[in-house]
Amino acid sequence: MRAIIPVAGIGTRLRPHTHTIPKALVPVAGKPILGHIVDQLLPLGITDIVLVTGYMGDRVKEYMAQAYPDLAACYVHQEERKGLGHAIFLTRDCVDNGPSLIILGDTIVTADFPGLVAGGATAIGVKAVKDPRKFGVVEIEGGVVQSLVEKPDVPPSNLAIVGLYLIQNTGLLMDSLAEIVERDIRTKGEYQLTDALKIMLERGERMEPFEVEGWHDCGHPITLLETNRFLLERSGNGVPEFPGTVVIPPVSIDPSAVIENSIVGPYVSIAAGSSVKNSIVRDSIVNSSAHVETSLLSMSLIGEGAVVKGHYQKLNVGDSSQIDIG
Numbered sequence: 001m002r003a004i005i006p007v008a009g010i011g012t013r014l015r016p017h018t019h020t021i022p023k024a025l026v027p028v029a030g031k032p033i034l035g036h037i038v039d040q041l042l043p044l045g046i047t048d049i050v051l052v053t054g055y056m057g058d059r060v061k062e063y064m065a066q067a068y069p070d071l072a073a074c075y076v077h078q079e080e081r082k083g084l085g086h087a088i089f090l091t092r093d094c095v096d097n098g099p100s101l102i103i104l105g106d107t108i109v110t111a112d113f114p115g116l117v118a119g120g121a122t123a124i125g126v127k128a129v130k131d132p133r134k135f136g137v138v139e140i141e142g143g144v145v146q147s148l149v150e151k152p153d154v155p156p157s158n159l160a161i162v163g164l165y166l167i168q169n170t171g172l173l174m175d176s177l178a179e180i181v182e183r184d185i186r187t188k189g190e191y192q193l194t195d196a197l198k199i200m201l202e203r204g205e206r207m208e209p210f211e212v213e214g215w216h217d218c219g220h221p222i223t224l225l226e227t228n229r230f231l232l233e234r235s236g237n238g239v240p241e242f243p244g245t246v247v248i249p250p251v252s253i254d255p256s257a258v259i260e261n262s263i264v265g266p267y268v269s270i271a272a273g274s275s276v277k278n279s280i281v282r283d284s285i286v287n288s289s290a291h292v293e294t295s296l297l298s299m300s301l302i303g304e305g306a307v308v309k310g311h312y313q314k315l316n317v318g319d320s321s322q323i324d325i326g
Helices: 033-044 057-067 084-094 113-118 170-182 193-202 221-235
Strands: 002-007 048-053 072-077 100-103 107-110 122-128 136-141 144-150 159-167 207-211 214-217 251-253 258-260 268-270 275-277 280-282 284-286 291-293 296-298 307-309 322-324
Touching: 002 033, 002 084, 033 057, 033 100, 033 107, 033 113, 048 057, 048 084, 057 072, 072 084, 084 170, 084 193, 107 159, 113 159, 144 193, 159 193, 159 207, 170 193, 193 207, 214 221, 221 251, 221 284, 268 280, 280 284
Parallel strands: 002 048, 002 100, 048 072, 122 207, 251 268, 258 275, 268 284, 275 291, 280 296, 291 307, 307 322
Antiparallel strands: 100 159, 107 214, 122 159, 136 144, 136 159, 144 207
16 A cells, blocks of 8 residues: 655645744654654555655655655656645656545654544544635545535534545545646635535545544644654653653653753653753753753744753754853
8 A cells, every 4th residue: 555645735824934844754752743743654555655745855755765665656746736636646657546545744643543444435534623614625425425515614514524535436536636726616716625525526536534533733833842742642652761850751862962961851852962061941842953051941942953042941943053041
């Protein structure tokens, strides 16, 4: 089985961090978002992966080659963002008519993936939400999907499509996507995957809902920190020891990090080559080669190579920045 992962988003809500790296490579709980997604797929026997790249696509290729050298990857470039349906349609030369698992590259989903794959049906990942108007929505009857609609003003249900799809007949999906592109069928100005799935339904494809356990958005600083908390709680990492330092789990601290005379945690990720000295850091992500000194940080994102010196702060600092507060 193959997996298709669109990672072409610019990530404007995560700036300044996405000025220097693509959104899919923003770190959370010790590794890039994309790394968490791929690690979920490998136990399923995924041997081929198709990535739809865009902004800083070369960085994605470099990461995949380094982190997953044995995984066969096909890359397609989405020059102009025209919607998720368009992104998936671009992969048509990388796939055949067999099954494909589609999962978005900026959201970490917790679900029974082995159960999903073993089910044998085309399945749409869903989760009940309070306000489904912001999402694609499914209507269920008799345990099967009856209709799908993208961001409806009057939702037919509260079951939002979460960006996880198991397509048994990829050829039919590509034919349906070709139809919406050729007929210029757009919703909210874009070619939507939901509209192609509706055509598949009309052509007799049976689709089942697949309710996911968790749906963790990584597209905004606040939700990124929420996802960091969730993943750290699940990780079961040990508690490292550092001189004169108290570490409060859960944390993810790279072995190459230098921590001195500090209190670190809970819910802190500190990447390779970073240092924290004479500081208190909680509920924060400190990226590689960053340096924090004489600071009290909470709910903060510290970019790669940034230097932070000062007092109590809630910071969102991009790469190679310097904050020095006397």
